Amino acid sequence: MIILEHNVETGEVIKREATAEELAQKAIDKAEALALESEIMAKAQAKEAAQAKLAALGLTVEDLQALGL
């Protein structure tokens, strides 16, 4: 994995291989991103399910907002 490193103070730009530590961090980051994606997807699915339940009751989101909910 290549890292583009730009030393702002000296202006030196290098392309280097990622260190073992950075590779390990990459794996952690990826796992975190996947978890976050799952969480967001779950939220979206929960929202869709709630809207479906409302529709089954003959209600809409606007109805709930009108009730101040």
Added chain:
Amino acid sequence: MAKQTFTTGQVLTAAQMTSLQQTAMGGGSPSTKTASYVLVAADAGTVIQMNAAGSTTITVNTALFSAGDSVQIQNIGAGVCTITAGTATVNTAGSLALSQWEGGFLYFTSASSAIFFDVVQSSGMTNPMTTAGDTIYGGASGTPTRLAIGSTGQVLTVSGGNPVWATASSGGMTSLASGSLSGASLDLTSISGSYQQLKLFLRNSQFSSAGTEIRVRLNNLSTGIYNAINNFNSNGTAGAAGNVVATSFYATYNTIAASTTSVMMIDVFDYVNTTAHKQVQIQFNFTNNSSQIENTSIRGACRTTNAIDRITVFPDAGTFNAGTYELFGVK
């Protein structure tokens, strides 16, 4: 030739006709004066020419001329000759003071009022510039004055009432680093602490892998100290706002489609503060011009009290395929 009152049967001589012709053409033999002079009735239709080394006046009094009469006045002397309203009124849109080689016409609108039409012979402006890049500004009393070109990077400003080229003293944005995006990560290190704010732009960035997310990390801190609220608009629909605590800032919470071009702007405020957490805003827009148009806004804080001297931007998967970056220090 002075104005004549012709009578029936009078015979005009050739000399008179020539003189009349000259007068009609605005010329005629002048009546030269060498000292201040008061116009008389016989001056109607003539040329009064002042030739004096010192200042003189030509005085205009009432009840001497009729409406429609005119007197041409010239000053060929070194002294200024001033048309002076005696008992008559003299109006002008120009100047009544005639320098050498200036002149004009007195045109009477009544026996007591005249208009002086000033015919100033401007000498034009002497060019004070000597070098490429020079400019001209009005100096004392508007005198054309040379302003030599400044040096590279200088700006035009005002000092002591005059324009000057000077180095911009403060404020504005300073480009600290720029380049082309590539690799799995952009790592900006050793960032100067001389500014109040950092602003990082990623322009036209593209990614090798679809389905990635873009993240921003400060000082390579990778613990869960990044608190943020995320709002995004995906293809015209408001996405769920996300309150997130993570090990970096997420510039998007939606995976990016293939062939997507993105623009990102990251602001890190008060980044050298060593007592407060670092406030950050990220605007990230990406589109593939068809199936995906997303606009993301992230506001958050990195809970570190260390001064920030490093910013890392990276996709979760793959590499930067294209695009540029530029880091600015803002004062």
